[in-house]
Amino acid sequence: MPVSLFSVRPLPLLVAATLLTVMPAAHALSARDKAKVDAIEARMTAAEKRYSDALVLVTNADPKGTPEADAALEDMEDVLTACIAQKGCQVSGLLTTYKRLLKKQSDGTGEDVEEDVGPLEADPDHIAPLVANVPEAARAAALLNDHRHAFDDMVEYNPAIQAGIRRWLTDMRPSLLTSYENYMNVRAVMWPEWEKNALPEALLFGIMAKESNGRVHASSRVGAAGLMQFMPATGRRFGLGPDGTGFDTRFDPRSAAEASAAYMNERMRGLNKNIEYALAAYNGGEGRAARIYREAGGQSFWTDSAYNQFPGETKDYVPMVIAAAWIFLHPQQYGVEFPKINAQPATIRLAKSTTIYELTICLGSTGTRDGYMRALRNLNPRYEADGWIPAGTTINATTRIAGLYNRYCVSGPRADLARTLITADINAAIKRPSAAAFTGSVAVGDVQALQAAQAAPPVATPAPRPAPAPARRAARSYTVVRGDTLGSIANRFQCAVPALARANGLRAPAYALKPGQSLKMEGCRR
Structure with missing residues (x-):
């Protein structure tokens, strides 16, 4: 999220610099002129503080921040004008303050400012201070400023990283x-969770990008799960796993971050803070990494005698994680413009029952490339995408999602359309003619015989016998077709998702189904 959401003030720096040529020369000042100069400088100091305070409001998504910052910059322009007209006032000093603040604002907006800059380094957009509840956020952001990336000195930048x-x-x-x-x-x-453990944020991003692409519900064929892809046994060591409600906390972002930070610190302590070996342990097993490190006498991971003992997957994994982390810290060097994400945390109290699929439809895609389903799923990992969430439930969101929800999802045409689409039943499209509607032809017999039969007296028929009690129907089954989910099947046959999952041995949260799979439809009303 950009530090600043307002536009650059209209006074160009070239124009401001031109003002220096008409600045009155400094002469011996009278007490009266000196007092006026002091007052102008005090006004500039007050305006600068007003601007800095406004930046804090903007960072915290306070709507007062933007107009307050604009007003502070207007104060500075007034001060510059007053300084030009005041004998003995040094415009250059005040202009430096103004240019510095414009540069800070431009860093958040992407505007060009005529200012000398050094080699391109970190993109400031993704290192803005976090929300107020993030510990020591300002200090953490400062660690990522240009030429100050500790991570750069913790890893070896070599052709393998460049290939990654x-x-x-x-x-x-x-x-x-x-x-x-x-x-x-x-x-x-x-x-x-990583900041508390003094671990680089870039490394967190690199691991997550390589492991799961940031998908909370990612699962591998060997059983690893979640953003950080913990195996069941390793997860249990660090407090992750089934929590008794049917939810596996490996899918919870905060828990996964806490556990991965603890694991990486544990590995780093045992491997002399060597990131490459620690990553090799994360991917290929801590026992192998520790043994190779000992046998190599602490030599670099890239030493052939050490490197060639790791499996191919680990040889690929280590440089790819470091490469992603490197781009995270140096995007401008590589022409990368990361998306601008409004991720200010918020919550939504649902006005009516809904599903994440339904919310995805009614929210639309304003302000994002792919819509909001992944954000909703990542922020609310306990809920299935097609599972109904009761009215009154509080779910996690962002301020943008909350605003779109109130506008489009509570009521109105888009809300109605989303409900229609989410409850559409494919089977309702299949036409099944009833027996009463059937019309066909019969063979024509002897007309006289038919007339005689019609004239004959009716034959007495015995009283009908009571119908036998219907036999108890055995539990039905249903064959899964492509596009089915457990939630859609449960809605169609009026079943409870948990009961249906238990009857068929399906585990939350994935409830994975395969086309052709036969389900026992126990507890269904249709």
Whole structure:
């Protein structure tokens, strides 16, 4: 999120610099003129403080921040004008303050400012201070300023890393940008856990980008799960796993961040703070990494005798994580413009029952490339995308999502359309003619015989016997077709999702189904 959301003031720096040529020369000042100069300088100091305070409001999404910052810059322009007209007032000093604040504002808006800059380094957009509840956010942001990345000195920048950067910037660029967008939506709950453990944020992003692309519900074929892809046994060591409600906390961003920070610190302590070996342990097993590190006598991960003992997956994993982290810190050097994400945390109290699918439809895609389903799922990992969430439930969101919800999802045409689409039943489109509607032809017999039969007296028929009691119907089954989810099947046959999942041995939160799979429809009313 940009530090500043307002536009650059209209006084160009070139014009301001031109004013210096008409600045009155400094002469011996009378007490009266000196008092006026002092008053002008005090006004500039007050305006600068007003501007800095406004930046804090903007960072915290306070609507008062933008007009307050604009007013502060107007005060500075008035001060500059007064200084030009005042004998003995040094415009150059005041102009330096004004230019510095304009530069700070431009860093947040992307506007060009005529100011000398050094080599391109970190993009400030993704290192703005976090929300108020993030510990020591200002200090953490300062650590990521240009030429001050501690991470750069913790890893070896070599051709393997460069090859990884090349992959992230070519065929994997969409994955990199998606990972960044997903990370920003959960940053407020993940980064504080790493910051408390004195671990680089870039490393957190690199691991998450490589492991899951920032998808909370990612699962691997070998059983790893969540943003940080914890295996069940490793997860249990760090307090992750089923919590007794059917939810696996490996899918919870805050819990996964806390556990991964603890794991990385544990590995770093045992490997002399070597990031490459710690990443190799994260991917390929801590026992192997520790053994190779000991046998190599603490030599670099890139030493052939050490490097060649790791499996191919780990040889790929380590440089790819570091490469993603490197781009995270140096996006401008590589022409990367990360998406601007409004991820200020917020909550929504649901006005009516809904599903994440329904919310995705009614929210639309304003301000984002792919809509808000992934953000909602990442922020609310306990809920299935097609599972109904009761009215009155409080869910996690961002300020942008909350605003769109109130505008489009509570009532109105888009809300109605979303409900229609989400409750549409494919089976309702299939036409099944009833027996009463059937019309066909019969063979024509002897007309005289038919007339005789019609004239004959009616034959007495015995009283009908009571119908036998219907046999108890065995539990039905249903064959899964492509596009089915457990939630859609439960809605169609009026079943409870948990009961249906238990009857068929399906585990939350994925409830994975395959086309052709037969389900026991126990407890269904239709």
